Amino acid sequence: MKAPGPTLAAKAGGLAIAGWVAAWLLALGALAAWRGAVPLAPAQPIAFPHVVHAGRLGLQCTFCHVNAPRSPEATVPPLSTCMTCHETIALDRPEVQKLRGYVARGEPVTWTRVHTLPDWVRFTHKRHVRAGVDCSACHGGVAQMARVTRVRPLTMGWCIGCHRTRGAPTDCTTCHV
């Protein structure tokens, strides 16, 4: 007579091994999922067309992003800057009406960042702008964009590549800690 053992043993064994392997795969899967990506061209509360302002009207970047040359943070302009023109111009456009709505409600506009770096990277606009790096080097041809899109990888290797070619410092402390 044959004991039910072998199959039982095989089952138990198979289960144990499968479980162990599965645990590892799950762990790796979780790791992959955790490193989520940021959308390249997120929708914004107001569809601000850079192509019109920076492109057609030919406004300088620093006309609105005043802090880029003098601060680590380029910062987005306050709504008062927009209103200098849009008190009078293009009042019929729906997006402009949105804008005026915000101002009327006294509510700040919260944009979704397109170019974002992890918080262990210390990037300063000031140094790059003053070193004569063109904005498009990192932000691409924003002047042709209806909706701002991230076109550069913004990875560490990419940064270092540029730093090396321009002879900029590549010591870790330049960007980290």
Add this chain to the structure above:
Amino acid sequence: MMDRRTFLHTLGLLTGGSALSACTPGKDRRHLVSALVPPEDGVVPGQSVWHATTCTECPAGCGMQVRLREGRPVKAEGVPGHPVSGGGLCVRGQASLWRLYDPRRLRGPQVRDGGALRAATWDDALSRVASALAEARGAGRTGAYLSGRTTGALAALLAESAPALGLEWLPRFEPFSHAAIRRANGLLFGAPEVPRLDAARPDVLLTVGADLLETFVSPVGLAAQVVAGPAGRRWWHAEPHCSLTGANADRRLVLRAGSEPWLLAWLLARVAPSARRPLPPAVVAAMPRPSIAATAEATGVAVDALEALGAALAAAKEPLVVAGAIATAAEGGLAVAGLAALLQWTLGATGRTVDLARGEGYGDVGSLLDLRALGERLERGQVGVLFVARANPVRHAPAAWRLAGKLAGATLRVGLGDLMDETLREMDVVLPLSHPLETWEELAPRRGLRELLRPAAAPLGDTRAEGDVLLELRRRAGETVAPSYQERLMAGWRARYDDAALRAYSAAGWAEEPVSGPPVGLDAGAAAELLRGVRLSPPKPGLVLVLAPSIRSFDGRSRALQLLEEVPDPLTTVTYGPWISVAPGDARRLGVADGDELRVTLGGWSAELPAKLQPGLAEGVFVVQRDVLPSFPGGMDPATGEAICALPGPGLERTGRGGRMPYLSGSPSQQGRGLIPEPIHRKETAKRASLYPEHPHPEHRWTMAIDVSRCIGCGACAASCYVENDVPVTGAREHRLGREMSWLRIEPFYDAAGGVDFLPILCQQCHAAPCEPVCPVYAAYHNPEGLNVQVYNRCIGTRYCSNNCPYKVRRFNWFDPVREAPLDLLHNPDLSARGRGIMEKCTFCVQRITAARDRAKDEGRAVRDGEVVPACAQSCPTTAIVFGDLNDAGSRIAALVKAPGSWRVFEELGTEPSVHYHRGGGEGER
């Protein structure tokens, strides 16, 4: 007269204001915010603003500058050249930011209904107070206003408001009232003042009890003066226990508690005949003349030591004797203070290094006598509405008085404060005060000095300034008063200052005015009288319990701030108290080891405290820092109203409980390993043979020099480092496990004779660093400027670097560092956050180096010597730490490193640290 706008701008309101309104870029990495209007001029998002103001953690009034970033104060530092502090900022000053962000701060008014306090609106609370005031006035009961020491504009406002509200403004309540000194000076010179000392000039300095370096009047300033003393200066310190001040003196005399009169009387008799300023015959006649033998017998000080001391004082060109604190906090404290004052007089110190005319402005501070009087009045039901502001009498009054119960005698009890304490708990109405960094204020911590306080942050809770509360109450009483305390202050400044003066005042944060008093004269009759009153009774034998003041929380007012518990006590390295310090001999006798719990009993009072052995403590003396006790076991000296802090005959028994206690030192001694070589000398470096090329330092080579003779172990550097670098504060449990996170620590090493050397240890930024080659991922590496950089986001947490570090200065994040809101707002945005599993450490404040380089680049120049100041060096009250670039041949650091006496710790290991130590020699000016 400038217009209002420029006026406000000059005062920095706009920067202040905009700092308040600014958004916080960088914190939220997913979004950008378009505000409605741009921030006011002068504010650039992502860049810091420095703000001159004043520290209020103790009455000294040291200068403090606050760094504003994204609308929040993120760092406090000393104001170079400040008249009070001289440029340092003590551990408590650093912690004042923790008070601002303390999660337990009172967020809004509370009123008692039924048994308990419940939250209320300001209107409720104030109307309740107002009506009570009206009632009391109707019933003809004057109320009482008891406050902590109050100076400057608020004092003026209170002086006029109290009567207007039908209140009597009682003498200020300060646990450290220096009442005996003031009383003695009053009797002898008609000047009941705490004199301003000049501790920098004396060539022979004797301090009896007075803990100049910890809590005595103005510790930061005095510490700076003491270390700046002339070459060959001899400093003697006499006290029953072993304080940080004693540990730093050139020679510490262990007195029997209560024998101070003997010592001083003998000294007076010894030096008076040959003194610079002879005493009047009447005084000489009345002078007690104990024999040296009897004095030695009574004090327990050896005869030759007395001889040496007497001779030194007699021969000194600029002698100074100071008695106070523990020495005057005893029966006969008046005799001690009087004898010391007479010594000062006859040695010629009075008027030179002891300035009564320009005193510390303690004239209006009361003593326990006044508190007792209040208690009696309350019992007799003679008090209407009772206000208690910025003071905790219930905790500091002798427990036997049962003051808490007596408070019920008032018709209404109103408390003003920022954190709930023993006194506020007894109140019917609790009014939350804004933090000094949230309001306008002007202090006058000493005569002839005005100090400006400016709002640096929007109030975090629904709190108000004390001045506004008073004005509002008067308004409700039907008076017409200034619209707000701020307006009142500004009006005052407008009247006082012209344009330029205001600019200067605003920029510096302080202004001095000439004060002249007539030179004081000695009242011979009073002196003789006082001397006849001196009773030289043999001190009681047996055990003594000393209630010592604490450098970490002063009289206990800073006790609630966790940062101060994270930074260890300098002498025992205990972090999270309470504890009782026990001499090794006594420990053997009682059979206790570190952490074993002792029950301490004094009459009816008792407490259970874990024991900590403290070498250098005299047998029979037990020390408890008075701030850790829930109630004050001592009594009061009726002659002066000082609290008695040296208590004879405590009962001590083991409870049998005990366990691991949170202290950091693994060994009180150097174990003969020569961290501080004796004698001081430079060991030769081990020869290194390496196949790898040497690290080049083409541009800078950052180096630090620390003068151990200037280091007093106060811990200001450690606290400063905590705040600057967001060092995680982990709490008692982690400390018990040996997981402190401090990047910088001060190691106290006791020698056989009980002397203490303090050795600040931080990352030594070794040139041949053991930590670097073992890191598998280059998270630890050597950068071209000589720093051992730790790249946090590269670290995978093997902890190999820490194992291999001979200085054990690397800190591992065992858990994710968490800070309870709103403490999370106190964070340096120039640093990347460290999460669990990451190794962190000191990098000479690399963020400050980067900032300096950035500045230099903008101005198209090289970084100047002394331009980079790490947080530790900036806060050091005694400028023991010098930082600079070794490549710059002309720099101070280059000179200090070359100095013959300079050495490096564990030189024999061949790690070639960039931190050099030396004893003396280095000039520590800012």
Add this chain to the structure above:
Amino acid sequence: MTGTRVGSEVERDVLGAIRRPGWRWLLGLAVSGLLAVLLHVLWGALIVRGLGLTGLNNPVGWAVLITNFVFWVGIAHSGTLISAVLFLFRARFRTSFNRSAEAMTVFAILVAGMFPLIHLGRVWVFYFLLPYPIERLIWPNFRSPLPWDVFAVTTYLIVSVVFFYVGMIPDLALARRHLPGLRGRIYAVLSLGWQGTGEQWRHYARLYLFLAAFATPLVASVHSIVSWDFAVSIVPGWHTTIFAPYFVAGAILSGTAMVLTLSIPMRRWLGLEAHMPIDHYEGIAKILLFTSLLVGYTYVVEQGLSLYGPSPFERDQYAFRAFGPYRGLFWLMVVCNAILPLTLFLRRARRSLPWLFVLGILVNVGMWTERFVLIVASLSHDFDPYAWGTYSPTRYEIGITAGSFGLFFLFFLLFSRLLPVIAITESKQALADRAGEEGTP
């Protein structure tokens, strides 16, 4: 022909063992399975909450987890030793043990390999350790011994798996013949179409010899590299040139001890007494004795070096080990590793299975303690007296350690049921040889 008759017995018994699962086996499987689960649960907790759950602290950054790593790598050694080295030396008693020893090797490395990962503060970026070209343009630091570990352990794993598998091919073929149904087919696949033709045997013999020669140096290299994790550092008590031989000797000692601990009950429960004769155990016992003498010698040398050496730190360290808070463990290790094995000078002790079983366990206790003392004592008492501190493990570390044994035994129990635990063909060969010798007048 006696040879074939006995040979077929071997075949029957060994493969029969695959069939018969006793209640003991199922119970063991359940217990070790639960422990293995516990291991992963606790590890999960360490990852989510942080390593603060362990007892590690400021001076002591490595402790039980690394102890386990070194311990299990050590266990792995005897496998290669017994199969490869003894094969090259033509040691006949090897045949009883080599299969289980090889299995042990593989499982021990699998378990050992987990510990460097468990002890990482941020295991989710463990791949920073691997040398692959990344956009960050950074490589691992090849000066650090830890990447050496990565190579050493992975190499060892690969080689021993191959060795284990190749050695098993003929037996799998046999198993295929004996087992019907699905399992038969699985064995068929695993046996790579082995026919046992003379041709195949010739190639097979060559390959096996080559692999044996290839695996042998690893016995020395792997644990030497592990020892450099410590020897390369400057920590007093770690920074010693004797560490490599010291560790290798220790590894073989603990490995052989583990072989005894495992094979003695296995022999009993699988009823293989006939095929695992006492003489073979005596051979193993001699290896144990020899390595224990080596280990004892290194203990003496280590202390001696520190005493006569120039460094006060080293002197203090060894005094601290022998008389400090860890003295109990220190003397336990001396007794278990250097003194008790001396009993094997007696023939009776060498041939007493109960004593060998107990001794095996004691030696492994001793070897684990040795690594613990070496790691923890050195760290808790190094250069700066202010930074001294002691360490004691928490529930998490104890649980993980227990779990690692659970995982190991789980593997081994499965092995003992699913694969032929004794090299059948080799044993037949050996028997045949012996029979031949007997046959010749």
